[in-house]
Amino acid sequence: MINLGMETTRPSAAASSGTAEKAFSFLSKGWREVRDSAGADLKLMRARANSFKDLADRELENFLNSASAFSAPPLPPAEGAIAEIEFVKRIQPKLSEIRRAYSSPDFSRKVLERWSPKATIRIDLSAIKNAIVSEADVAGGFLDFRIEGVQGRRKVRWKGWESEGEEEEKEEWEPIRMLKTGLKEIERKSQSTDIFGNFAGSELVEKLKLSLRSISKEPQECKEILPLDLPELLAYFVKQSGPLFDQLGIRRDICDKIVEVLCSKQKDYLVSHSLSASEESLLRNENINDELDLRIASVLQSTGHHYDGGLWNDAAKHESTDKKRHVAIVTTASLPWMTGTAVNPLFRAAYLARTAKQNVTLMVPWLCKSDQELVYPNSMTFNSPEEQEAYIRNWLEERVGFKADFKISFYPGKFAKERRSIIPAGDTSQFISRKEADIAILEEPEHLNWYHHGKRWTDTFNHVVGVVHTNYLEYIKREKNGAIQAFFVKHINNLIARAYCHKVLRLSAATQDLPKSVICNVHGVNPKFLKVGEKIAAERERGEQAFSKGAYFLGKMVWAKGYRELIDLLAKHKNDLEDFKLDIYGNGEDSHEVQSAARKLDLNLNFLKGRDHADDSLHGYKVFINPSVSDVLCTATAEALAMGKFVICTDHPSNDFFRSFPNCLTYKTTEDFVARVKEAMASEPQPLTPEERYHLSWEAATQRFMEYSELDKVLSSDSNVSREGANPKNIMKKSVSMPNLSGMVDGGLAFAHYCLTGNEILRLATGAIPGSRDYDKQHCIDLHLLPPQVQNPVYGW
Template sequence: MINLKPPEARASTVPPVTAEKALSLISKGWREVRNSADADLQLMRDRANSFKNLASSFDRELENFLNSASKSKFSVPAIRSSPPAEIDFVKRLQPKLSEIRRVYSSPEFSRKVLQKWSPRPRIRIDLSAIKNAIVSEVEDRDDVVDYDARESFWRGRKVGFTNFRWEWKGEGEGEEGQFRDWEPIRVLKTRLREFERKNSSSEIFENFKNSEFVEKVKSSLKAICKEPTESKQVPPFDVPELLAYLVRQSGPFLDHLGISRDISDRIVESLCSKRKSQLLLRSIPAGEASILEGDINDELDLRIASVLQSTGHHYEGGFWNYSSNHDLSERKRHVAIVTTASLPWMTGTAVNPLFRAAYLSRSAKQNVTLLVPWLCQSDQELVYPNNVTFNSPEEQELYIRKWLEERVGFRADFKISFYPGKFSKARRSIIPAGDTSQFISSKDADIAILEEPEHLNWYHHGKRWTDKFNHVVGIVHTNYLEYIKREKNGAIQAFFVKHINNWVTRAYCHKVLRLSAATQDLPKSVVCNVHGVNPKFLKIGEKVAEERERGQQAFTKGAYFLGKMVWAKGYKELIDLLAKHKSDLHGFKLDVFGNGEDAHEVQSTAKKLDLNLNFMKGRDHADDSLHGYKVFINPSVSDVLCTATAEALAMGKFVVCADHPSNEFFRSFPNCLTYKTPEDFVVKVKEAMANEPQPLTPEQRYNLSWEAATQRFIEYSELDRMLNDEKGDSQSAQASGKIFRKSLSTPNLTNMVDGGLAFAHYCLTGNEFLRLCTGAIPGTRDYDKQHCKDLQLLPPQVVNPIYLW
């Protein structure tokens, strides 16, 4: 820094009084340090003298002890004649103690101790340079710094740290020996000389600015303070976009108001039509001018996702729905199939989920668990045919695996677990007892398949399926509305059941598959047949085709009907058709196989109408006695997808069935003859009885197989995306040509509505009075003591304790 003050001003910059005060303060501090060191040395000398006095006192005491011992008049003669060993030891020790006392009390020893503990080096500081630096100013030859004229010696010189003498007296040198620099001071002075040799301060700061340390600090600060480029390049939402997104998210609410989804879509399209060409261009980085075309909903999703990503917002869930963070560190996924029935009850929800578990387990991508109901002994006697009962779940599991292996021809590697269930005589179905979801451990809670989701969740009081599992798929098996309409006050009951089914499937499923359009139109649902036929029936069909190729007669019998003997399974329609056209079907004979609660009433009605029906006990459709029949009659319109119809087609038979949505899948097969009117029914029956069925092609056999059904299920349930995606819930827009990743963590009004419905359902099903009013079995909110004993479960009071104050 250049000093531009006049000489008079510079001379008066540092007054002499101030310099003398500073020097006096430094001298005073040095005197205090020296006095403190002298006091410490004096204390050490005093302690050495006390030690010497203690040794002399000990010597005197020892001499007095020996003299008193030798002159004692109480000593016995033996002791006088031979002095004790202790006294001899002391006498031998006395010269050594005297020698120790003499050595340690000598002045030479004290001098050596003091030399050892006293600071041998002395630091001598010459403070004259400090005084001269304070009272004078030095002119730097480079920076033009002038000094006071008082000290001509310093005029024009550069003040350096070498002028301050920090000297160290070397060890082994005499009193007036030569002094040398202390090593740390010497190193410091060397570095300071190098620092002083720098030509200018600009060179010093230039090297510092270009140093690696400064570069790292600058890069760290840039990383901390970096603003996302997206936030500057992605514009905020405008009013039409917000309104379009609100209308689309309000879909469930608008549905309940009677506004169709098409109207909502047209509103969204009209709001975004003016900006459709610019919607994605606002979301892509600058410099990319490619126009991305796609559905307006996808474009709106990408627009929302891009803005959220630019702001760094992340939605973790809340209000009614909570995000589930499941451990997916292992690449192998887990599929849990939960159903409402189990073998030996030969019903669709017992057989089809069992085959689904077997064929899904053949893939190495996932582990599979089949969760079936366990019935106590009293309920088993009511449900299972032929008085078959089981004493333990392990015994029933062996029965299930044996039955399955005989039909599929391979050993299926999947786990079978049981949950508590009770049989309802009024509903003729098994109702879960307690929280069914708790029987799938949290570590295995990945993908859930709910066979009959409405049935499983009518009285479900427990954890929400969609909260515990990453993906929940419901498969609708039964047209409950059709059954309920046949009961007393059926129309009113069907109205309430319809809305309850909508409620629970919306709240507990991500995706719903309907086997046919015969079921009610449930939320989040698509129609797809995801059932196949037992491989055993396909083998029977192949055998029949081979016999026909050899010219043998494969079918020796006429027509038959097989099904559980209850009115809702098509017996009412069958009796009505045959009674109305008895004369047109003169000579037509039909064999009927089935057992059920309405067997006596059905048989008495047929006998009263004098119908040509031959009733027999129910048997397995694959039984050898049924192979010779050529025509299968199925007039039922209550089925969702009749498994017996698919089995009859697989065996190469004719099938006469109603033109109904439940039979839509079978219309593509040439052996399926559908009728629309009772008169058409007579025509189709006569046609089937007069002709021979066509052999199935390989493609048709594959479409009926469980391999094809499993492939359709994986596709329509979006299970392929879940299994192929390591994280499970991610959706990438890159696969469809989009740039941005869709954000599933965006707050979604639909999810909030579903969460609210689930919460309300949980509150209502927790009230025992409301459960009983809606037809629940008493005591099914929790499992009972017998279930605890059979399944080795902890009592519900222990699992879910109730605390009273």
């Protein structure tokens, strides 16, 4: 339609007439050119039809001649040849008749007339001319170009405003009409027979009907979904601004209350104007937030809008080419450094790969020899990654008792002496091949991404899970100007968790409350410790003395690992624990200071060299003491419980997981500590039950990890299958229909972090290792890598 009724001023008669004449001349000239072109095409089609006819005549003549040649063969022909000749003789009269028919001029003329357009097509251009210059028509009317008639004759018709409301019935698309007719026929048969008894009214038929209605939706149906009003837009903006309000300190329940106030008065209106009757019945028990989401989605779908990505994120994700999914576990340490981030991810990789449901790759840092001498115990070094990989696999198989089938890969890392930690060098994500970039498990995601300058993990991987191991804020507060540093690190950690992870698992409530996080202990105990516990329980059943020693403490000898709290407790109650003796096993940077402080206070402490907790010399101790408040989840505590020992620890969130074990004795005050020590030294620990042993095992830890990280849903092939009674959100996929403001905020934070970590001055000011934005020459030699300038060239003029 061309609407000419919106003009508010009328041009002069002369101007209107001149314009009309020019328009009429232009249209006439154009139509003559189209007609001439159509005539030339028609002549060409006729010429080609004549050539095809001549070719068919020749081929038929050859066919008949060859059939006649076979009519009198010199030798008796086979039965097949005789049948073929008889067939040709029978059809020869009919072929001659057909040949005469299509050779006639009338036949060619009729065929060409049916397949070609009309030689002359008339269009009434005078109507256009009259409409332009007509004063009455300009005042209130519009042109209506329509195709009418069976042969597609085109007409230009002028309609007044009085006929604007008349809507002609839209013809339905032929395939859809035929499919609907078929479904109606099946339903009719199902009512009269028992064969289709279970088919009519089934979920499949109803969904197919709904799909057909959506495909062939009439314009009137689209008009039923009214546009969004201002309260709805404000409510959705407040709802999607949750991440921003979290950073500003505004509680989430306040945001929910604002949304409810904005939309509560229109709740019935939303349901009645946005959803069908079936969807409305499903939403009767839903809250206003779900109804608002579906309202927004329905409006966007009615406009045909489809959201494929955001401002910052990459919509293209990896899709696995084989049947198995790929899990990449990235950690910040490696054996032989006996730290939690080296041991626990190694066990996680082994037990995830043991199920054989997914391929697993463990990524660990590779240190140059100069850094290896500073980190690994007893000056142990490796000449190649293959040599270190062999050491790791031998250590693991000796403890788990089975051959773990997973891949070990290395990425460049550098050791920070001041922080006693390994910092990734370069973009860690680039060392995971594209076909394996499916699911990522970031052990210590904040540590891995403090100085990460590369691709965003959530853009590279389909699902990213972060596991928080360390309470960094507690360590930082002990340093100079620790309160200020902790303030900035807290917000940086929030940014990293929000920008680079889909889900974050905190081992205990001792860590900071990160976005997208849940609390769950997903670590287990080395099977070797559980076997020691079973052995000690068997000895006690036979009446043998299982524990021949008293109490001990084991841990890296740095003040933050609980040595300060331990010395203060023993010094304050020195007289109450006069006969109490404690053996301490550990090595570390603060060894000299810790031992000097104990000697000055004349404490009854026996300092011994650090060793593996599974060492036979430690099996005879009955009591393990751990006063640390900086741990997130002490691995040594879990190992001591697995061996059937008493554990005395502080009443702290890091020990919440151990409270359910009867051998775990917690204290709140220093007086409670003395009472717990005397109680443990005077009694015997209870043997672990099978349920308690399983609760400590890596099998149970892996099951908890799969559940709380939502990895079981991601890996399950049935995760996208609709189930009876599913949430109404499954009716309409909002994530595909509309942008998510929270995702846009996360992408913006990731982009800002990328820009900040790309500046070397800012990196050095925040404590990064110089030159750690890219790996160095020695890493290229050890890991057989191309130089960074070749991997990521900088183009210039």
